[in-house]
Amino acid sequence: MVFATTAPVLAANDDRMVRNFLLDNGMEVVVIPDHRAPIVTHMVWYKVGSADEPPGKSGIAHFFEHLMFKATANHGAGELNRAVSEIGGSHNAFTSYDYTAFYETVAPSALEQMMGFEADRMRNLSLTDDDIKTERDVILEERRSRIDNDPRAVLDEAVDATLWQNQPYRIPVIGWMQEMEKLNRTDAVAFYNKYYNPNNAVLVVAGDVAPETVKALAEKTYGKLPRGPELLPRVRPVEPEQNTRRTVTLTDARVSVPNFSTHWVVPSYRTAERGEAEALDLLAEILGGGSRSRLYQQLVVKLGIAAEAGAWFQGTMLDATNFTVYGAPRGDAKLADLEAAVDAEVARIAKDGVTNDELDKAKDRHVRSVIFARDNQDELASMYGSTLATGGTANDVEEWQDRIREVTPDHVKAVAARYLGSDHSTTGYLLPKTEN
Amino acid sequence: MVFATTAPVLAANDDRMVRNFLLDNGMEVVVIPDHRAPIVTHMVWYKVGSADEPPGKSGIAHFFEHLMFKATANHGAGELNRAVSEIGGSHNAFTSYDYTAFYETVAPSALEQMMGFEADRMRNLSLTDDDIKTERDVILEERRSRIDNDPRAVLDEAVDATLWQNQPYRIPVIGWMQEMEKLNRTDAVAFYNKYYNPNNAVLVVAGDVAPETVKALAEKTYGKLPRGPELLPRVRPVEPEQNTRRTVTLTDARVSVPNFSTHWVVPSYRTAERGEAEALDLLAEILGGGSRSRLYQQLVVKLGIAAEAGAWFQGTMLDATNFTVYGAPRGDAKLADLEAAVDAEVARIAKDGVTNDELDKAKDRHVRSVIFARDNQDELASMYGSTLATGGTANDVEEWQDRIREVTPDHVKAVAARYLGSDHSTTGYLLPKTEN
Numbered sequence: 101m102v103f104a105t106t107a108p109v110l111a112a113n114d115d116r117m118v119r120n121f122l123l124d125n126g127m128e129v130v131v132i133p134d135h136r137a138p139i140v141t142h143m144v145w146y147k148v149g150s151a152d153e154p155p156g157k158s159g160i161a162h163f164f165e166h167l168m169f170k171a172t173a174n175h176g177a178g179e180l181n182r183a184v185s186e187i188g189g190s191h192n193a194f195t196s197y198d199y200t201a202f203y204e205t206v207a208p209s210a211l212e213q214m215m216g217f218e219a220d221r222m223r224n225l226s227l228t229d230d231d232i233k234t235e236r237d238v239i240l241e242e243r244r245s246r247i248d249n250d251p252r253a254v255l256d257e258a259v260d261a262t263l264w265q266n267q268p269y270r271i272p273v274i275g276w277m278q279e280m281e282k283l284n285r286t287d288a289v290a291f292y293n294k295y296y297n298p299n300n301a302v303l304v305v306a307g308d309v310a311p312e313t314v315k316a317l318a319e320k321t322y323g324k325l326p327r328g329p330e331l332l333p334r335v336r337p338v339e340p341e342q343n344t345r346r347t348v349t350l351t352d353a354r355v356s357v358p359n360f361s362t363h364w365v366v367p368s369y370r371t372a373e374r375g376e377a378e379a380l381d382l383l384a385e386i387l388g389g390g391s392r393s394r395l396y397q398q399l400v401v402k403l404g405i406a407a408e409a410g411a412w413f414q415g416t417m418l419d420a421t422n423f424t425v426y427g428a429p430r431g432d433a434k435l436a437d438l439e440a441a442v443d444a445e446v447a448r449i450a451k452d453g454v455t456n457d458e459l460d461k462a463k464d465r466h467v468r469s470v471i472f473a474r475d476n477q478d479e480l481a482s483m484y485g486s487t488l489a490t491g492g493t494a495n496d497v498e499e500w501q502d503r504i505r506e507v508t509p510d511h512v513k514a515v516a517a518r519y520l521g522s523d524h525s526t527t528g529y530l531l532p533k534t535e536n
Numbered sequence: 537m538v539f540a541t542t543a544p545v546l547a548a549n550d551d552r553m554v555r556n557f558l559l560d561n562g563m564e565v566v567v568i569p570d571h572r573a574p575i576v577t578h579m580v581w582y583k584v585g586s587a588d589e590p591p592g593k594s595g596i597a598h599f600f601e602h603l604m605f606k607a608t609a610n611h612g613a614g615e616l617n618r619a620v621s622e623i624g625g626s627h628n629a630f631t632s633y634d635y636t637a638f639y640e641t642v643a644p645s646a647l648e649q650m651m652g653f654e655a656d657r658m659r660n661l662s663l664t665d666d667d668i669k670t671e672r673d674v675i676l677e678e679r680r681s682r683i684d685n686d687p688r689a690v691l692d693e694a695v696d697a698t699l700w701q702n703q704p705y706r707i708p709v710i711g712w713m714q715e716m717e718k719l720n721r722t723d724a725v726a727f728y729n730k731y732y733n734p735n736n737a738v739l740v741v742a743g744d745v746a747p748e749t750v751k752a753l754a755e756k757t758y759g760k761l762p763r764g765p766e767l768l769p770r771v772r773p774v775e776p777e778q779n780t781r782r783t784v785t786l787t788d789a790r791v792s793v794p795n796f797s798t799h800w801v802v803p804s805y806r807t808a809e810r811g812e813a814e815a816l817d818l819l820a821e822i823l824g825g826g827s828r829s830r831l832y833q834q835l836v837v838k839l840g841i842a843a844e845a846g847a848w849f850q851g852t853m854l855d856a857t858n859f860t861v862y863g864a865p866r867g868d869a870k871l872a873d874l875e876a877a878v879d880a881e882v883a884r885i886a887k888d889g890v891t892n893d894e895l896d897k898a899k900d901r902h903v904r905s906v907i908f909a910r911d912n913q914d915e916l917a918s919m920y921g922s923t924l925a926t927g928g929t930a931n932d933v934e935e936w937q938d939r940i941r942e943v944t945p946d947h948v949k950a951v952a953a954r955y956l957g958s959d960h961s962t963t964g965y966l967l968p969k970t971e972n
Contacts, residue, residue: 156773258780337592340712344694347783349649
């Protein structure tokens with residue numbers, strides 16, 4: 101599965117203090133006590149995603165996520181699945197640009213068994229040519245049905261590849277069809293041996309379990325695995341300065357209502373100067389973070405020209421990321437008029453900034469939405485996993501709320517003015533075939 | 537220097553039969569007798585260009601071209617330069633996406649000396665940290681002056697990176713500034729040892745010299761070098777199918793007259809089905825190859841709305857290449873009107889094709905232009921060098937005229953209809969700051 105990262109999270113309360121340690125083989129462990137229900141979420145995050153793939157091998161990170169469900173030296177294919185089902189648990193996996201993760205949600209008594217399965221497949225996968233062929237057919241079909249049959253997904257791919265001209269986020273997580281078709285066992289084994297090792301993994305356990313128990317079980321299972329080869333720092337090609345305004349247009353008979361989205365390259369939590377990513381989070385909230393936002397209030401409620409309008413910022417990334425505004429017209433409104441109105445709101449915030457009151461309310465909304473997300477144990481665990489897998493620390497997660505509170509109106513205005521210029525944006529248009 | 541490749545060339549006449557052989561260490565040699573004047577052009581083409589660079593190391597192929605003029609174990613820096621100047625010759629070098637070449641034009645009596653210099657620097661370069669630092673400053677200044685100070689060059693880079701979303705032609709030959717700044721001696725030495733070897737080089741000698749002489753001298757000089765490591769086939773990431781129309785706009789106060797260019801991904805001589813690249817060459821000639829072309833006649837002469845308008849096809853490339861139309865308005869004409877008129881000419885040729893008479897005249901013009909280019913010994917040698925360095929053979933050069941003659945009006949119409957659709961094009965706009 102392909103996955104959108106979540107924003108960082110609040111400090112843990114004292115009564116559920118997060119613990120953080122290293123195994124001798126280099127595997128990082130985070131334990132997040134959460135005793136509200138007798139369940140535990142067990143996740144293994146690998147610090148490898150599609151943006152780490154070798155040239156011409158796009159899709160291999162996601163392909164490998166699939167291959168991890170094949171037989172190992174100790175377990176047949178499907179055994180993990182059956183074990184989880186029998187105890188009424190759930191499990192899944194996802195791949196993103198910067199990481200690949202596997203998780204199970206089960207009763208605490210099954211934690212050791214799950215660790216056993218994950219530790220086993222981290223190093224003991226026995227991939228056959230038949231596994232490769234079968235699963236390659238699966239990912240090719242996944243691409244056909246989820247991307248190639250969906251005009252919006254096709255457009256999104258081309259927009260990403262136009263926004264990112266050098267950084268590897270230009271390549272779709274699922275891969276380019278012509279490269280996926282050629283992925284083979286040699287590629288897969290090389291990828292496995294390079295990246296699937298304890299010193300490239302983060303174990304996150306959230307739930308009704310004591311840190312000491314997790315530590316003992318982790319040492320008993322993962323601790324037996326040898327440290328893998330040392331990896332070079334994840335230094336990837338970065339984006340040159342953007343000096344142009346770019347557009348990408350897809351016209352398709354399957355589209356009924358047109359829409360547009362405009363994207364800018366902005367820093368992520370990992371690449372930003374202190375405070376900038378937090379200001380971008382709040383800028384997205386104020387500009388287009390929901391029904392209280394400027395775009396929604398002005399374009400959907402007041403002018404009535406938009407069926408939808410909003411903004412988002414994807415902060416939890418290893419490299420520079422994107423800030424996006426979007427909209428779809430309502431009724432007889434023209435797409436061009438809506439786009440001009442959205443542009444005007446962006447320009448206004450960059451010129452005039454935001455008020456103290458508006459910012460305080462945005463902080464409250466933003467922090468509350470993260471508290472709400474944290475209520476879901478999977479999401480709670482994912483906040484730590486995604487942060488640690490993109491170069492952050494558990495501390496970053498815990499201090500995030502304080503850093504959000506420190507943002508001033510000047511910070512928000514400054515990031516809008518610095519990054520959201522109309523002369524270096526990338527806009528995608530999805531148009532019905534009949535429109536002229 | 538950065539270099540635009542030339543088109544392939546005519547069959548040699550019997551009295552100037554081209555000879556083609558391999559040295560024992562794998563170096564290819566082409567000898568093109570040309571006895572009109574007592575000079576000889578000596579070129580060494582390496583089958584490595586910017587599109588072969590490792591991720592994040594953009595610019596290293598061109599950087600290495602510069603480093604090849606530094607001291608070797610046997611010659612000081614500048615010795616080659618002085619030797620060529622003393623005998624009244626000339627010399628230079630250039631880097632492109634697919635190759636890097638070095639050449640000298642001298643009296644035949646100096647051929648052995650030139651071969652000695654080139655064979656020496658192919659393997660005996662002694663690069664110091666000081667060389668790296670000095671020459672890196674030179675290429676950074678070259679980038680600043682030739683790209684960053686020129687709005688058109690900045691736009692062209694962004695257009696290339698928008699047209700090519702996966703294939704390495706999206707990366708500028710000179711490199712991205714932020715990557716050039718970090719190129720170091722380790723990178724340079726690795727690049728040298730991998731690519732600068734006789735089995736990755738083509739020697740082209742054109743001029744007033746007998747093939748037997750060239751062969752004996754080549755064996756005496758280049759023949760002494762050991763074969764280098766075997767290289768993998770040059771299989772690079774290829775482009776996914778383009779389903780979108782894309783635009784890139786640069787607005788700059790230094791621009792006085794606006795212009796546009798539209799680009800399509802098309803096959804090169806190396807990747808095309810038989811006859812397609814020849815048809816694309818003739819399509820470019822008919823549509824916009826000079827003052828007899830449709831675009832020129834219609835837009836510059838008849839309608840008077842264009843200061844310039846034309847088309848070109850860059851066929852001599854290792855991978856898929858681009859077909860381009862362009863124009864700049866004249867007087868009060870609007871850029872949008874000119875673009876629409878150019879689009880109409882493209883659509884007309886795809887719908888209605890070309891006449892026999894028009895095609896015959898285009899063949900004559902196109903063949904004559906290549907005969908004319910061949911009159912220049914450097915260009916004659918380059919036709920062979922660029923073809924051999926992009927996977928072709930001397931035979932391909934020699935048979936090219938016959939293959940051009942075989943193109944029919946249906947072939948031209950078919951490639952226009954197949955490749956030049958408006959829903960999968962990429963257009964660059966260069967606009968004055970004052971224009972709204």
